[in-house]
Amino acid sequence: MTQFDLSPTSRVRPRFGVVGTEFEGDYLLSMLEGLWHTAAELDVDLLIYSVLRTGTPPAFARQFNVNYGFVDDAVIDGLIVLGANLASYTSVTLPFDEVRRRFAHIPTVVVGCEVEGWPSVTVDGYSGFKALVKHFLVDHGYRHVAMIEGPPESSDACERLQAYLDAHAEAGITPNPLLRGRGHFDIASGRDELRRLLDLGVPMDAVVCANDHMAWGCMGVALERGLNLPDDLAVGGFDDIRSYSNARPSLTSVNQNIAEQGAEAMRMLHAQVCGQTPPRDIRLSSRLVRRRSCGCLGLAAANREEPVTDLRGHVQVLMDSMSVPPRLHERLADKMLRLREALAKPDDDQNYQAVLNQLFKLWRGEGLEASLLQNFLLGIQERLLEQLAPGAASLAVGRLHRGQVLIANTADLVGDLEHKTVDDTSNLHLKFKTRVTADILESLLSGLAEGLRALEVRTCYVALYQHPVSFESINSVGLPSTSRLVFALDGGELHPEWCEYEYSTATLLPAAAELAGQTQARALMPFPMFHHNEHFGFIVLERRTQDRFSYEELRHEIAGSLHHSLLVRELDAARELLRLDLERARAANEDLSHIAMRDAMTGVFNRRGFLELAETVMRTARLTHQPMSLIFADMDGLKHINDVYGHEEGDTAICEAARLIQQCFRQEDIVARIGGDEFVALTRSGAADTIAMIEQRLARRFTEYNAASTKPYPVACSFGGYLVNADSTESLDEVLAHADRMMYAEKRRRRSQRQGEGATGGSSTIIADFSPSGSGRLR
Structure with a gap:
């Protein structure tokens, strides 16, 4: 493989790093929003490094701190450390020993707490x-x-x-x-x-x-x-x-x-990097x-001690009394004055509604509460209509009341659409996972492009080290010196030509990708790829403020799929070597085939093994006129386990679910894990009473396990059962699709039930007969 030494490229704009933990949830997203908007205004690129708090004990959590190794003055000009975020569960000074040691040579601003020697933004x-x-x-x-x-x-x-x-x-x-x-x-x-x-x-x-x-x-x-x-x-x-x-x-x-803290830190660091003398410390008010x-209605009492005579002053008082970001004040003030002007015109109802719609769109686009906008209209009634004639004021009050009803109805509709968007996002995750399941690395990377596009992720780079390294090795000698891109999606376009050479790991991206990204400011997030203690590369994703999915979950899916494909590639290479000895190769290939058809983590069949065996079993069953049953299972609450207890604990839960499902079937039945948290079982006993028995057996087994478990979470699954009659001509894909729909119908039913009653652990099943002679009724 050709290798060339790549020095830091000449960038058209500054690049700042941001170090914090996880970057999920409203607090961190608000902070990122302030950082990103200000970076865009200043034409600055961002590199966002997600780490775990220094001293975090679980081995899984420490793996993320490999990201500290990517913070290098070769790729960033300055650094923003989200100090309150890093130190929120410890004393202020402890987490910064390692941070100070690593980054003393990089211009740095701390957000949320004061650290000696560094400028800070606090509240x-x-x-x-x-x-x-x-x-x-x-x-x-x-x-x-x-x-x-x-x-x-x-x-x-x-x-x-x-x-x-x-x-x-x-x-x-x-x-x-x-x-x-x-x-x-x-x-x-x-x-x-x-x-x-x-x-x-x-x-x-x-x-x-x-x-x-x-x-x-x-x-x-x-x-x-x-x-x-x-x-x-x-x-x-x-x-x-x-x-x-x-x-x-x-x-x-x-x-x-929160957003203003990020904005001030960005402005302070930019001034420092540009050779100016910014304030040493900034303390914002709360x-x-x-x-x-x-017990309040939602609108804070405005300060009336000082008289306000002009209309714009009244508008400013109203905005100061609520949680309105300062960057919106000017735009909101203009729209409020236009709204007041429209209210004063008795024959211009259309213009009033148009201005109100614009105001609502701006308000909701910034994530502000609709009920506060309704109270804002009450404030307009109180403060901005005093100078109108009585008849005009009466007309304006009526319009404002209708406007409140319109806002309430529109807010409910927007809420329904946002809820649907969340569901659609979950479906997109399912679409992503179903695409990224190939065993062969090249096929996997092709599916990865489809899955990312389904999630509307337009930029993603995947790089592999020449050889996997342990976490301990990275801690002692640092990251591997060179890497090679194996996947480059930039702006929605694939670039295989960027994946031909090794390049310096310290630069994160090769020169071609760096140059392509210089057309406009953007924010990138590097993530380590690891399996247990073994690190084999990293992923760089473009972070966008409008994305509503978990980037860590996406990293986990990509890393897990790649690790599996790399194992399969190693197995294929081993087969080729063993062909040198025909006698040894024959015995060894049987073992390797068994491994290739088995899921390495759970021991049940993998997707490849299931598809190969199930096709054969179904053909045999049709020849012998024997009905069959297929059970589709999907784990409940796995994301919660991963988020709260770590992905290693999530892997443990997956293994337990596989074991419990396998215990409910016979040795000749085919039980497989076909996705991250999805299982199927195919059995030749297809009579309806046998399906009911399977349902009872599965439910009882999971209940018994959870009752005896010492884990702080339940292991639970939703099941969908489908009966394939002896005279059915359906393909395996069609049978899987039917069972999959039944399982997700049950999952939606259970989600609704939990919202109404509160959920506990356990499992449930929904069974349907959609075979040619079946009734299609849910049972």
């Missing part, structure tokens, strides 16, 4: 949280306000606790020490702590939490206990997470300008955002 969370507690105590008159704190080693948690105590002291109220709980900044701990506090029986009329996740957990417990929000229990949080502000009831919170969970 005054104390003032905002104190205003929240005072609002509960003074404005609403709550006297028994509980607090669910964060972990004591977190400086943010300590700051918010102090604000809680000081607000009580200033109000002349002594808080009950029994009304304090300690959470871990997650939903589950907020839920557990409120249950504990309620069980004490101590008077409580409100609860404030150190972040929105714990507050959301409290709201769930309140509904679970039959408490009306906010009449029986008022709730407040911190962060102003977008999804919680859009919930019902919407969550009163403290906005800490502000109370009043919504329905505390």
